[in-house]
Amino acid sequence: xxxxxxxxxxxxxxxxxxxxxxxxxxxxxxxxxxxxxxxxxxxxxxxxxxxxxxxxxxxxxxxxxxxxxxxxxxxxxxxxxxxxxxxxxxxxxxxxxxxxxxxxxxxxxxxxxxxxxxxxxxxxxxxxxxxx
Numbered sequence: 790x791x792x793x794x795x796x797x798x799x800x801x802x803x804x805x806x807x808x809x810x811x812x813x814x815x816x817x818x819x820x821x822x823x824x825x826x827x828x829x830x831x832x833x834x835x836x837x838x839x840x841x842x843x844x845x846x847x848x849x850x851x852x853x854x855x856x857x858x859x860x861x862x863x864x865x866x867x868x869x870x871x872x873x874x875x876x877x878x879x880x881x882x883x884x885x886x887x888x889x890x891x892x893x894x895x896x897x898x899x900x901x902x903x904x905x906x907x908x909x910x911x912x913x914x915x916x917x918x919x920x921x
Contacts, residue, residue, distance in 0.1 A: 794916050795870075799862045801909045802874040805881035806858060808901075810851040812888040817847075832887070878905060 813831060821828040822844060829840035831847075839846035862874045882905045886898035 791919075794919055795863050797912055797916055797919075798870065798874060799859055800912055801905060802858055802862060802877035802881070803855060804908065805878045805885065805905055806851075806855055809881040809885040809888075810847070810855075812885050814847055816888055816892060833884070875909070878909060 813836070817830055817840075818828050821830070821840075824844070826841045826844065829837055831837040831840055836847065836850060839850045858874075858877055862870050862877075864870075865873060882902050886902055889901055890898040
């Protein structure tokens, strides 16, 4: 794949991951940010562990994860990269969708997941046209 196509393929996975991180951060209780790290609200055991260590842990982990997604998605062979990036998109759509459903309602989660599916296929269409 050419560089531009590889970078384009990263967009849906990075978007879903970033959205999931932002909504996770936004919905931590005030007491967590005030220093009660035991109140970290995160289903991912790695994220939960990091959040229990320091309030900046979620930011460090998210930055590391976004960089790792970009690195893996860019350097893996095309087939493996597409599977990995689709997995990341689905996993973070689920994660963010759980926050959306809990705080805003079921339909917000579904609209978010539908948006991500459309974004994935729009990017796929652009990639297919560029590599044809």
